[in-house]
Amino acid sequence: MSTALQQGLQRFYGYERFRTGQEEILESVMQNRHTLGVLPTGTGKSVCYQLPAFMRGGQVIVVSPLLSLMEDQVKQLRARGFKRVAALNSFLGFEEKQQILRKLQHYDLLYVSPEMLQNEFVIQRLQQLHIQLFVVDEAHCISQWGQEFRTDYLRLAEVIRTLDNPPVLALTGTATPEVQADIQHLLGDLEMDEHIYPMDRENIAYFVREVQDQQEKNETMLALLKKIQEPAIIYFSSRTMAESTAAIIRANLPELACAYYHGGMENEDRILIQQQFLAGQLQVICCTSAFGMGVDKEDVRLIIHYHLPSDKESFIQEVGRAGRDGGESVSVVLYSPGDWQIPVHLIEQDLPEKVSIQQLLRFLYQRVKAGHTELPAYELLIQHIPISETQWRFLLYQMEKHDIVKGNHLQYGAKAWKDFLDSIEKFVEGRRKHKLVQLQRMKEWVYTGTCRRQALFADFQHEVSQAKGRCCDNCGDTLTDWQASSAKTQPNRTGWREQLQHLLYQ
Template identity: 85%
Template sequence: MNADLQNALQKFYGYDGFRTGQEEILESVLENHHTLGVLPTGTGKSICYQLPAFMRSGQVIVVSPLLSLMEDQVKQLRARGFKRVAALNSFLDYEDKQQIMRKLQNYDLLYVSPEMLQNDFLINRLQSLHIQLFVVDEAHCISQWGQEFRTDYLRLAEVIRNLGSPPVLALTGTATPEVQVDIQHLLGDLDMDKHIYPMDRENISYFIREVQDQQEKNETMLALLRKIQAPTIIYFSSRNMAESTAAIIRANMPDMPCAYYHGGMENEDRILIQQQFLAGQLQIICCTSAFGMGVDKEDVRLIIHYHLPSDKESFIQEVGRAGRDGEESVSVVLYSPGDWQIPIHLIEQDLPEQGSIQQMLRFLYQRVKAGQLELPSYELLIQHIPISETQWRFLLYQMEKHDIVKGNHLHYKANAWKDFLDQIEKFVGNRKRHKLKQLQRMKEWVYTDSCRRQALFADFQSEVRPAKGRCCDNCGDTLADWQSGLTNAQPERTGWREQLYHLLQQ
C-alpha cells in the first residue's frame, strides 16, 4: 500500500481507503505510464486524475464530452476549497474563455471539451505549460460513438502529439475488449498499462416486465413505485415523455415528490433538481440519459427503464447508478413490443442518408462554381438540404478528412469529391449496421431465457460474479417480498413564515 497516496486521499477527500482499482491506476499514472483504466460506474474515476493534480506540480488536462459533468466537477472541487480548477467549453461566453486561456498557468486542473482543442490559440497556450497528465475521460466515445457524435475525439491523437506526448490516462466505465483495442489505437497506438475491472455489480438484480401498451406501462410503473418507496431514477428516451410521465406520477402519488430532468432545461434548474434529489427532497426523477453522470447519491434503490437505450453499454452505466452503498437494489425494464421503433428512429436520425449527402455535395459544388469558396453556415445549409446539425457536423469532419474542406474553405477536385461520396456511403452503411447490431444485442438480452446477469456482462468480462441477493427474473427471483428499508422522512413545512424561520433562525 502506498502511504503517500493514502495520506493524500485522507487529506484531500477525507476518505480512509481507495475503492477498487483507484490505487493501481494512480500508481501507474504517478510513474508516468500511459494508462487505460476501465472502472465500473460509481467507483470514482475522477480521483484517478484529481489526486495527481493536487499532489504534483504541472497541469492535468481532462478532455470530457459531458459539459454539465465538467461544470459540476469544477463546482464541487471549488466547494471543497480546491480553487485552481477551471472548465473550458462552449457554455462559457467569449470573455470568460479568453480570461481562462490567458491565465492557464493558474489552474492545476483544466477540463476541456474536445471541440475546444480545435482552437489553435488554446493549443499554443497549452504548449507553453508543463502538462503532467493528459486525461481522456469517457474514452469509449472515441470508438463507440466517436465517428459520429464526438468526431473531435478522433483528433485527440494529433492533439496529444502536438502537446509533446505527455503521459495519457484514458478512462471509461464500459468497454468491450474490442473497444479497448480501439481506444489504444485511435489515441495513437500508445503503449498502455491496462487496468480493467469487472463491471458487474453483485447487489443489483434485474427484472423485465413486458406490457402491451403505454397505459399498461404506466400502471405497472405506478404499482412498482407504490411498492418500492425508495429513491428511484426512471429513464426515458424523450424529454417530452420524461416531463409528461413525471406529471402522471405526481397526480397519482402526491406524497411521492417527483420531478423531471433533461438536457433542455436551464443549467440553474438542472442543478436545483439534482441537489433536491441528493438532499432527499425528491424521491423520483424522470429523466433522459442526461441525468446521472456525476450524481453521487449512494442510496438509489430502483432504476426503471421506461425506454431502453440502444446499446448495452449505456444500459449498464444507467443501472450502475443504483446501490452505490452496497445495499440490495433493483433494475426494472418496462418493455412493450413497439418500443424498438424509437432507437431505430434515433439511429436513422444520427446518420445522414445517401440522398441528402448527394444533395449537399451538389449544393456545395454550385457554390464553388459560382466562386463562393467559403463554407456555408449550418443555418444557410438547412434552407436547402434537410439534414440535422449532428449530421452536418459528422459530414464536415469527413470532408475535412478528405481534404474537401480546409480551414473554412471548399477545395474542389472532381476525383476527390467522387471518392468521398463512395467512401462516405460505405462508411455510413457500416455505422448503421454496427449500431443496429448493438441494438440487436440489447434486444436479445430482453428476450433471453437464461440468467440476465450472465447475459448482460458476458461481452465485457470473462467471469461474472454471482448475485449477493436476488439475481434476476429468469433465475426465479421476484420482487414480491422486496423492501427497500428506507423511509422518506422529510419534514413538511407549511407557509413562508415557518420556512423562512427554519432557514435563518434555526
C-alpha cells in the same frame, strides 16, 4: 510509491484504503505511462486523476463529455477546500472564459469540453502550461458518440500531439474489448497500460416487465415507485415522453418530488435539477441519457428504463447509477411489443441518408465550381438540404479527414469528391449495421431465458460475480417483498457553518 499514494489518499480524501483498481491505475499514472482504466460505474474513477493533481506539480487536463458534470465536480471540490480547479465550457460567458484563460497556470485541475479544445486560442494557452496528465473521462464516448454525434472526440489525438504528447489517462465504466481497442486507436494508437476490472455490481438486481401498451407501462411504473419510495431515475428515448411522464407521476404520486431533465432544457435549469436531486430535494428524475453520467449520488435504489436502450454499454452505464453505496438496488426494463422500433428510428436519425449525402455533395460541389470555396453556414445549408446539425458535423469531419475540406474552405477536384462519396456511403452503412447489431443484442437480452446478469456481462468479462441478494427475474427472484436497505432520504438539515460554506462556494 504505494506509501505515498496511501498518504495522499488519507490526506486529501480521509480514506484508509483504495477501492478496487484505483491504486493500480494511479501507480501507472504516477510513472507517466499512458493508461487505460475500466472500472465499474460508481467506484471512484475521479480519484485516479484528482490525486495526481493534488500531489505533484503541473496541470491535469480533464476532457469531460457533460457540462453539468464538470460544474458539479468543480463545485464539490471547491466545497471540500480544493480551490485550484476550474471548468472551461460553453456555460461560461465571454468574460468568465477570459478570466480563467488568463489564470490557467494557477489551476492544478482543469475540466474542459472536447468542443472547447477546437478553439485555437485555448490550445495556444494550454501549450504554455506544464501538463502532467491529459485525462479523457467517460472514454467510451469516443467510440459511442464520436463517430457521428460529437466528432470533436475524434480530434483528441491531434490535440494530444499539439500539446507535446503528455501522459494520457482514459477512464470508463463500460467497454468491450472492441471498444477498448477503439479508444486506444482513436487517441492516436497509444501504447497504454491496461487496467481492466469486472463491470458487474453484485448489489444490483435485473428485472424485465413485458407490458402490452403504454397504459399498462405507466401503471407498472407508478406501482414500482409507490412501493419502493426511494431515489429513482427513469430513462426515456424521448424528451416529450420524459416531460409528460413526470407530470403523470406528480399527479398520481404527489408525495414523491419529481422533475424531468433532458438536453433541450436551459443549462441553468439542468444544473438546478441535478443539484436538487443530489441534495435529496427530488426523489424521481424522468430523463434522457443526458442525465446521470458522473452524477455522484450514493443512494439511488431504482433505475427504470421506460424505453428499450439501444445497446448494452449504455444500459450498463445507466444502471450503474444505482446503489453506489453498496445497498441493494434494482433495474427494471419496461418493454412492450414494438418498443424496439424507437431505437431503430433514432439510429436512422443519427446517420444521414444516402440521398441527403448525394444532395449535400452536389450542392457543395456546385458552389466550388462557381468559385465559392468558403464553407456555408449551417443556417444556409438547411435552406437547400434536409440535414440535421448533427449529421452536418459528422459529414464535415469526414470531409476534413478526406481532404475535401481544409481550414474553412472546400477543395476542388472531381475525382476526390467521387472517391469521398463512395467512401462515406460505405462508412455510413457500416455504422448503421453496427448499431443495429448492438440493438439486436439488447433485444436478445430482454427475451433471454437464462440469468440476466450472466447474459448482460458476457460480452465484457469472463466471469460474473454472484449477486448479493436478488439476482434477476429469470433466476426466480421477485420484487414482491423487496425493501430498500437504506433509510428514507431526508431533507438536508445543515448547521449555519455548512449553510454559509455552501453560499460562499456558489
